[in-house]
Amino acid sequence: MTASRRPTIGVFDSGVGGLTVLRALLERIPAADYLYFGDTARLPYGSKSAATVAHYATGAVHYLQDHGAELLVIACNTATALAFDPIRAASRVDVIGVVEPGAAAAASASRKRKVVVIGTDATISSHAYQRALEAKGVSVREKACPLFVPLVEEGWVEHSVTEQVARIYLSEAFSQDASDADVLVLGCTHYPLIKPLLRRVAPDHVIIVDSAESTAHAVAEQLRIEPLHLRDESERRALPRLKFFATDSVEKFKKMGTRFLGRSVEDVVHVDLKE
Amino acid sequence: MTASRRPTIGVFDSGVGGLTVLRALLERIPAADYLYFGDTARLPYGSKSAATVAHYATGAVHYLQDHGAELLVIACNTATALAFDPIRAASRVDVIGVVEPGAAAAASASRKRKVVVIGTDATISSHAYQRALEAKGVSVREKACPLFVPLVEEGWVEHSVTEQVARIYLSEAFSQDASDADVLVLGCTHYPLIKPLLRRVAPDHVIIVDSAESTAHAVAEQLRIEPLHLRDESERRALPRLKFFATDSVEKFKKMGTRFLGRSVEDVVHVDLKE
Numbered sequence: 324m325t326a327s328r329r330p331t332i333g334v335f336d337s338g339v340g341g342l343t344v345l346r347a348l349l350e351r352i353p354a355a356d357y358l359y360f361g362d363t364a365r366l367p368y369g370s371k372s373a374a375t376v377a378h379y380a381t382g383a384v385h386y387l388q389d390h391g392a393e394l395l396v397i398a399c400n401t402a403t404a405l406a407f408d409p410i411r412a413a414s415r416v417d418v419i420g421v422v423e424p425g426a427a428a429a430a431s432a433s434r435k436r437k438v439v440v441i442g443t444d445a446t447i448s449s450h451a452y453q454r455a456l457e458a459k460g461v462s463v464r465e466k467a468c469p470l471f472v473p474l475v476e477e478g479w480v481e482h483s484v485t486e487q488v489a490r491i492y493l494s495e496a497f498s499q500d501a502s503d504a505d506v507l508v509l510g511c512t513h514y515p516l517i518k519p520l521l522r523r524v525a526p527d528h529v530i531i532v533d534s535a536e537s538t539a540h541a542v543a544e545q546l547r548i549e550p551l552h553l554r555d556e557s558e559r560r561a562l563p564r565l566k567f568f569a570t571d572s573v574e575k576f577k578k579m580g581t582r583f584l585g586r587s588v589e590d591v592v593h594v595d596l597k598e
Numbered sequence: 599m600t601a602s603r604r605p606t607i608g609v610f611d612s613g614v615g616g617l618t619v620l621r622a623l624l625e626r627i628p629a630a631d632y633l634y635f636g637d638t639a640r641l642p643y644g645s646k647s648a649a650t651v652a653h654y655a656t657g658a659v660h661y662l663q664d665h666g667a668e669l670l671v672i673a674c675n676t677a678t679a680l681a682f683d684p685i686r687a688a689s690r691v692d693v694i695g696v697v698e699p700g701a702a703a704a705a706s707a708s709r710k711r712k713v714v715v716i717g718t719d720a721t722i723s724s725h726a727y728q729r730a731l732e733a734k735g736v737s738v739r740e741k742a743c744p745l746f747v748p749l750v751e752e753g754w755v756e757h758s759v760t761e762q763v764a765r766i767y768l769s770e771a772f773s774q775d776a777s778d779a780d781v782l783v784l785g786c787t788h789y790p791l792i793k794p795l796l797r798r799v800a801p802d803h804v805i806i807v808d809s810a811e812s813t814a815h816a817v818a819e820q821l822r823i824e825p826l827h828l829r830d831e832s833e834r835r836a837l838p839r840l841k842f843f844a845t846d847s848v849e850k851f852k853k854m855g856t857r858f859l860g861r862s863v864e865d866v867v868h869v870d871l872k873e
Contacts, residue, residue, distance in 0.1 A: 364650050365640060372847045375639050470759075473748040484745075484762055491759070572647045 329561075330546055331356040333392025333416075335383050338366040339576065340472075340512035341398030342583035344421065345565075347539035348396070352548055354561035360387050361580070362596070364570035367472070368401040369443035376445075377406035381413045382596050386568065388415055396542060397421065400442055400510050400534065404451035417545065424541035425508050425534030426455035432530045433506040439464045439496045439529075442510030443472065452510055464501035468492045468511075475513045476579070481520060489517070489524040497526060508532045516583070567591040604836075605821055606631040608667025608691075610658050613641040614851065615747075615787035616673030617858035619696065620840075622814035623671070627823055629836035635662050636855070637871070639845035642747070643676040644718035651720075652681035656688045657871050661843065663690055671817060672696065675717055675785050675809065679726035692820060699816035700783050700809030701730035707805045708781040714739045714771045714804075717785030718747065727785055739776035743767045743786075750788045751854070756795060764792070764799040772801060783807045791858070842866040 332352070334345050338361050345359055360383045362368075368376045380402045384395055395418045397403045397410060403420030411418045429438045438461050440452040447467040456463045471492075474485045497504060507529050509515060515533050522531060565588075569576040573591045580588035607627070609620050613636050620634055635658045637643075643651045655677045659670055670693045672678045672685060678695030686693045704713045713736050715727040722742040731738045746767075749760045772779060782804050784790060790808050797806060840863075844851040848866045855863035 364646055367642075371639055372850075375846055469752055470745075470748055473745055477744055484759060484766070487759055487762070571650055575647075 329354055329356060331358065331391045331393050332396060332542065333357075333384075333387030333390075333394065334359045334396045334398050335362075335380065335387060335402070336360070336399040336512065337362050337368040337379075337402065339363070339580045339583045342580055342588075343512045343515040344396060344398035344535040344538050346584050347533075347535045348542060349563050351539045351543050352546070353563050356391075356564045356566075358387050358390055358392050358566050358568070360568045360594075361576060362570050363572070363576055364596075367443070368399065368405070369445040369469075369472075371445070373405040373449075376402055377409040380406050380410050384410055384414055384418075386594065386596065390568075392416065394542065394545065395419070396538060398512060398535070398538065400446040400512060401449075404442075404446045404449035407451075419538065419541055419545060421512070421534045421538045422451045422455055422510075424537035425510060425532060426452055426459065428534075428537040428540075429506045429508045429532045430456060430459035430461045432532055433461055433504075435503055435505045436461050437464075437501065437504040438462070438506040438508060439466065439501055439504045440508040440510045441466050441468045441471075441492065441496060441514070443467065444469050446510050452508060464496060464504060466492060466496035471517065472511065472513045475516045478582070480516050485517060486520055486524060489521060493521070493524050497529075504529070506530050506532055509534055513583075565590060568594045570594050570596055604629055604631060606633065606666045606668050607671060607817065608632075608659075608662030608665075608669065609634045609671045609673050610637075610655065610662060610677070611635070611674040611787065612637050612643040612654075612677065614638070614855045614858045617855055617863075618787045618790040619671060619673035619810040619813050621859050622808075622810045623817060624838050626814045626818050627821070628838050631666075631839045631841075633662050633665055633667050633841050633843070635843045635869075636851060637845050638847070638851055639871075642718070643674060643680070644720040644744075644747075646720070648680040648724075651677055652684040655681050655685050659685055659689055659693075661869065661871065665843075667691065669694070669817065669820065671813060673787060673810075673813065675721040675787060676724075679717075679721045679724035682726075694813065694816055694820060696787070696809045696813045697726045697730055697785075699812035700785060700807060701727055701734065703812040703815075704781045704783045704807045705731060705734035705736045707807055708736055708779075710778055710780045711736050712739075712776065712779040713737070713781040713783060714741065714776055714779045715783040715785045716741050716743045716746075716767065716771060716789070718742065719744050721785050727783060739771060739779060741767060741771035746792065747786065747788045750791050753857075755791050760792060761795055761799060764796060768796070768799050772804075779804070781805050781807055784809055840865060843869045845869050845871055
């Protein structure tokens, strides 16, 4: 596939969190068709076993392919962490997950070769970021932050409670031998919404790597799409076409999704995936 | 069914929360066999539509019946609130939910005829408690408290963050025309674990009604089981038999379940429910 024609990119997540990845993709690759699948009836994947996650994700990925996706983005840290290999094996098209791009960005940003990764219980327990980073010669402190997702979903993105929780989590994350880590990886697609708060709470010297942005960058590279400022006027002005599929309430998806995508979520179709 | 022989009671929840109901049942009816079904692969029901919840719960209820349950307890506020009628219609045996017993206990406890109900988003949005209480001539303020479940699951049951969150939620719940409400209904099976904290934060004059305890009381009445102190020695000493079914990781269920049940969770079988 080349950038000479408009690509159809399938984006998959367990819910609305992956819309932060779609948001980053829209900024970088506006001249594309996007199919977004949110498996909202079965979220969160974070509390489920690897086998269950692989089973669910594979069904969604097949659905996106059958609807024309030529490239798949697993915009879900848990699914990428727990089930990337089975998802890729089940797919006819190229698949990009969020872990490898985030790990690569962190590895190139870290001078100290020491990184802190935060995410859900399932992502952290999988040690997917640790494996990816250690393979690049970077040592890792992983820290599960299970309260961040519900705090973001409550809408408390700038709230004293969220700040207190962040202070507790990050002080544990950057303690002892991780005190000189110089990169913080946001290993959950909900976390970009509290990035300004995390920026205030994290040690000043720390660079924050947002897996959503790193993934959008990796997708553009895969499609050999030039940076936006190099492209011609017509392409810079091209509007993306968006279509959304959700396995649970369409109304809930629109309402919550709009906050994550940063623009109105309109064309949502309900999908009933049989297991 | 009478109390003259040992009953088999099926208890259903989306996860481990219903174990607080089982805990209350064990205290009140120790001489029974219990089958507990936790649909952990598909939790939480709180974010799902009524149709999805009804579909999932019905499958679980059939499973419990097929394994010998003679009475079913829907130990899940969300499933009771969203899908009690379809669950009862699909069941061959008697079904008791958590909403009606909690509402009945609240109605008899309230002198002011004004009650506050807290629960998950889904339970509150369903207005199931409001309908049940208004039918008893009691006016209701409902308040969703979506952060309590993840705070309990994080283990922060006595924590300054949880107390701060509780102060915010309860001050909203008891504001304006609900300021003289004299009963607080814990409309979520996770909340008994933070009952001591809620007792401190709630206004002093407020009586706390725990739906788990009210439900255990309703089950004993349904089975015509006498209060424990009236029964003979052999029955008081009888040990319950417990068997657990979980749709996701058995190890996770054991670990988390032990905290909710207040005793060791041992005999857990993994179940793969096809939709």
